[in-house]
Amino acid sequence: MGKAGTGQAGGAGAGRNEEAVARFVENFAGVFVEAGVQRMPARVFAALLASDSGAMSSAELGEQLQVSPAAVSGAVRYLTQQHMVSREREPGTRRDRYRVHNNQWYEALANRDQIMKRWEEALREGVNSLGAETPAGRRMAETQAFFEFVGEELPLMLERWRVRREELFGER
């Protein structure tokens, strides 16, 4: 717990209230967990989100969250696969840094192209094997249409968000 010397690097401004950060991290990670994400990736992600620079090294993450390098490695693999975090190698050092890109991560969250495809495919197969004329088949076909609809709408919604975002935070 007590972190030693002077300095966390990635996240800490001078007067950061470490306890508040920790509270946020666990709380926010909890929401992710409820949404079906494993705990460790959720915690790592929350830590990044709560860091000032938006990027931390593996060692920093391990220290802040009190977990082993192995755990960080696994979490980070998951997060990069989900495109919620990107990995960057700081040139001139052999340390990777993991970064959350401001608007990118929640767009990835909303997009979920892969997931949508899985739903549609499972439903399509259901319609085929049960028969489009059966009541169950009709039910599935309707659901499938819904997912297709959402697949069309999401990109439009994200486009509208970019406009709104510009209005709200435009002159950063």
Add this chain to the structure above:
Amino acid sequence: MGKAGTGQAGGAGAGRNEEAVARFVENFAGVFVEAGVQRMPARVFAALLASDSGAMSSAELGEQLQVSPAAVSGAVRYLTQQHMVSREREPGTRRDRYRVHNNQWYEALANRDQIMKRWEEALREGVNSLGAETPAGRRMAETQAFFEFVGEELPLMLERWRVRREELFGER
């Protein structure tokens, strides 16, 4: 209604290919699991979706899925809490039936009002405790705005879906 010897009741038409049904159930349940739902609720839900009438009794579910009444009970509790399934008591019998309402369940899926609130709240608290002027605070505020935006957009999108749905399946 004797549903003795021959027949599954809730779901089975005469020539239903039970094997195809089982395959769909496990496959579709898998997609749910990937999306963070526990396996048993996912299986129960898939079974209902694949049933002809869209409704099954506890006993029928237990038999089709080869699980105990206790397991069905737990799964059904979860599903009703999520508003993905509704419980009805058949008058004149003491058997409950569990029903999936055609368009209702995926609207519930897309709505997730409760979940949205949790995200917004966690983020709001993060902004407060880290300070709106800090980089991390700004990042969170932006994310929070995004969730608010989505919260506005979802109902509109669902409204558009209802129109589209009428076009596609209107004269049922």
Add this chain to the structure above:
DNA sequence: CCTTAACTTCACAAATTTGTGAAACTACCG
């Protein structure tokens, strides 16, 4: 009221998931 079918709850055993330490690997740096 009593019986009993149906559903729910509970303690526990089984199965799965999770995080760790240690070994293996990679590729900077001298």
Add this chain to the structure above:
DNA sequence: CGGTAGTTTCACAAATTTGTGAAGTTAAGG
């Protein structure tokens, strides 16, 4: 080329989750 900081992989122990059987509860039907 070798040394070494950093990351990843792996086998395993711990913790959590899951489903079961059995007991408990509820209310329909006589």
